[in-house]
Amino acid sequence: MARTIVCKVTPVVSARRDISWCFQPIFVWMRVLGIDLNPKNHKAISIYGFLMLLVGTGAQFDNASVISWKLSLPKNDTNALNISTSKTNNWNIEVDYFNHICLMVLVSPTVFYVARNQWQLLWRLIVDFDSNYCQLDHNQLRKKLSIGVVTLLLEISATLHALYLVFPDFRREFIMRKFLTVFAFFAKILPISSLLWYCYVAWISSLFYEAIQRDIDRTCKVRKEDLRRWKCSLVLAGEVVDGINECFGLILLISVTHFVVDFIVNTFYLVNNVTITNQFRLVIALANMLRKLTMLWFITCTPTEILQKASNVAYSLRKVNCLGMDLQNQVSFLALDILQSLPRISALGYFDINFELLPKMIGTTLTYVIILYQFHSSEKFDVNQPMELTTSI
Template identity: 30%
Template sequence: MESIRSDESSAPERIPYKTNGNQSRNVPVVETNSFAFQPLLVCLRFFGIELVPSSSTIESSSKSERYKTFTLGFIFLVLNGFCNVYATLMSGTGIIEEFNTMLNSSSTDGTNSTIKISTVLSWNIIIDYANFGALTVIAHATLLSLSQQSKWKSLWNNIQRMHQEFKVIRKTMRHLTIIGLVLVFSETIAIVSFAVDFFQLKPGTEGFLPTLFPHVLHLCAMVFNIYSGCGLLLFALVGWTALLGLRCLQQQAATSSSRTLTANETVTTLAKWKSLHVLLSDVVDGMNECFGPILLIWIIHIFVGFIATPYYIINSFYSSVSTGRSLLPTSVYLMIQHTFHLLIITGIPNAITQQAIAFGKQLQQIEFHDLNHFQEQVNMLATEVLIALPRITAMEYGDLELSLIPTMIGTTITYLVILCQFDV
């Protein structure tokens, strides 16, 4: 017998959902202003990122606004790249020179020899700046190009359909959006405050403004980290939407298994489950297509951070001067931040997979004693759900799941030992 997922005759016709334009009678509409992600959309629009896809029916004034927003985002992207390149080439080496100056001023051996921080620590500082810069620029470029791509438009429509089908998740997603934005802004402020601690605004021979200008570029590079945070937040919100959708499907299956359904109700229910499962699968596929570059650069960023920050912490305990110990608060904070981000990147995909398994097992528990035909169909749907489990990857370089954490920890320890050996 043909699988219920491929049997399009019993599936309900998909209804288009409009985000703008004239509303048609008897057609469900998801207004953009009431969309659960609206706080994030407004925030990114302020930074030159328009996530609402364009439409053929869009008015000329709206097209002009979209063009202005895209132009602003492109200018910010160029400024983002310039500031981060400058911070890597100039600010990183500047902090190394400042540390060397502090180290020599704290030396009390009475000799005229010049003392410098280790080469390993110097390279770690420079690589850290390059690591943060690459994350920010690539995440910014990916977000800027999203609304121009057809795959994002498809994912956007599927997300809106899910919010229409599962109305109970709207309030939860809006709360998560607001909490996520607060965390993103808090992390950005923390990074900027740590950067300010290294500044010494002393007027040089060229005057105060020439001395201040490099620090302004450095601060801008740190502020632009908000793009990487918003990119990760967008991924987390879409992933949590899929997770809650699967949870609603499991609850519906549990409710249906506890009561007797008529033949007509069974046909409608099975067709609805099939359609929603396909919709959820499309959302996961869209996440892989749209967020691949962001997820890959985030994994690389966290991996490099897991190597660099523990080395800073170890170095601060063995340092005899305040130079190394000054990195301790920042290093501890960054280590906690990297761990939190890694749990988001791996935890949400893992939770989606586990929820799909729970939904498939719930389907297996449904029994139709007098309707063998429907029993075969629901068994086929359960089998397909359990076989075709959703998987989220970083551009197909590996599945993102909790098993990635011990692998990353083991590799990190190996590289950390090598760094410490070179330092010795």
């Protein structure tokens, strides 16, 4: 009789308080954007998602063609975007526009491909680890994951501000042009949402290593069963990190490259606005830089947490007491193996994603901003140079 009661109750509890329940907000949000991450559905991508991909990509190419046309117009044309008298500033504007367009055009198809092909295997590994090797507090986990909504709200606010800036020209457009423009502006929410999705998964993998460390610290005397359990859990946690690299490697490569170029562009805007003492534009440029820097900090923070917590597992293994010298040697070899092959998240193997990216990005940004400002200053000098030559003649 007791056995029958257990069989009836257990599925209800797991359906309400498993790790899928913790990820339900991001699952629902990505489904609104056309990406189905729910493993309970048989189709990983729906007709709605495919249409969203086609319309979004088409809107981006249409927006890129319109921007290219406006940038090529003479400065005295009312439709021209080259409102600056500086060629360096105009070149910076062009790079800024196409940097954003490349992010949206390249990341969106990649996200759809990942959701259809690679995500399901990674999700099964996460569910397997959570159900067999650790017991996370799912209520607290869902509350912490909900903090990511702030990132989406900031991105939506920035998109609305960008639409507000183009609103005077926007009112004169045709209905189809208005639809494509709005869709192209809001299409950037998908790449940002995919980065938030990545941060969730990477943070969960760091919690897995933390759960292994707690299990080791609670063990007074190590037995063979404990060592076998730790080896299995470490192998599965490593497979989760490998799955993250396979799923998000290309997305991280494109996104981090976008952030580096974006910081260079916005830093030049910031320096240029300081020199022309435009306080409103200065505040907007500073707010955009802080928003992007916060997002990049989260992207690099979670892999650093994985490294740190995996190292803590190895240090905890070195402190345990074992029953027998042979078992002690096996534990020591396991700790050494962890330190020699620490889990790392990389952008397709080109570079590792961690806090070391931030000083490198700052150094690259300062170098290019100095070069750009030198070109900008030389243009100011060239404007006065013909007058000096004419006077001397």
